Amino acid sequence: MFISKDICPVPFDQQPLNEFTSLKKSCFFSWSLSSITKYFNTLFIIFLCLFFGLYPFIYIICLNKNNILQICKYDICTINFIFIIIFTRLYLGWSYIVKRLVSSTIFYEESGWYDGQIWIKNIESITQDRLIGLYEVMPFINRIKYSLFISTICFLSELVIIYLI
Numbered sequence: 001m002f003i004s005k006d007i008c009p010v011p012f013d014q015q016p017l018n019e020f021t022s023l024k025k026s027c028f029f030s031w032s033l034s035s036i037t038k039y040f041n042t043l044f045i046i047f048l049c050l051f052f053g054l055y056p057f058i059y060i061i062c063l064n065k066n067n068i069l070q071i072c073k074y075d076i077c078t079i080n081f082i083f084i085i086i087f088t089r090l091y092l093g094w095s096y097i098v099k100r101l102v103s104s105t106i107f108y109e110e111s112g113w114y115d116g117q118i119w120i121k122n123i124e125s126i127t128q129d130r131l132i133g134l135y136e137v138m139p140f141i142n143r144i145k146y147s148l149f150i151s152t153i154c155f156l157s158e159l160v161i162i163y164l165i
Contacts, residue, residue: 009119020132029093032140043083050079083151094144100129104126
């Protein structure tokens with residue numbers, strides 16, 4: 001939704017609502033906004049693709065090539081590390097957007113890094129942006145945060161298991 005220049009001096013690409021829309025349409029960020037079943041199905045598909053895609057490389061790197069269980073442990077540990085990176089990127093992207101949506105002031109650059117300005121939102125923009133940020137984006141940020149937490153716990157427990165066995 002474009003706000004006219006009379007009301008908002010912020011360039012089109014730097015308006016929080018337009019940043020939210022472009023992030024929502026991007027390939028990497030869009031699947032995190034899907035329903036819970038589609039979200040977990042996508043995670044499962046990513047897991048399977050990474051498992052079978054990384055298995056040959058882990059097999060080459062692994063010292064004991066006869067122990068398939070050890071190769072699978074290393075493979076799953078690597079996949080969990082990749083999931084941690086994915087969830088961290090998702091969390092940072094969405095939390096940046098929520099911060100800009102919920103904030104009552106917007107920092108923007110007119111033509112370059114040297115001429116930054118601050119715009120104070122009007123009441124309508126604050127209300128609309130905060131409703132979108134709190135009720136549309138925050139539940140997905142919480143889902144990503146929990147996924148990151150579970151993935152980190154799994155990764156650390158796998159490291160302990162690999163070290164002990």
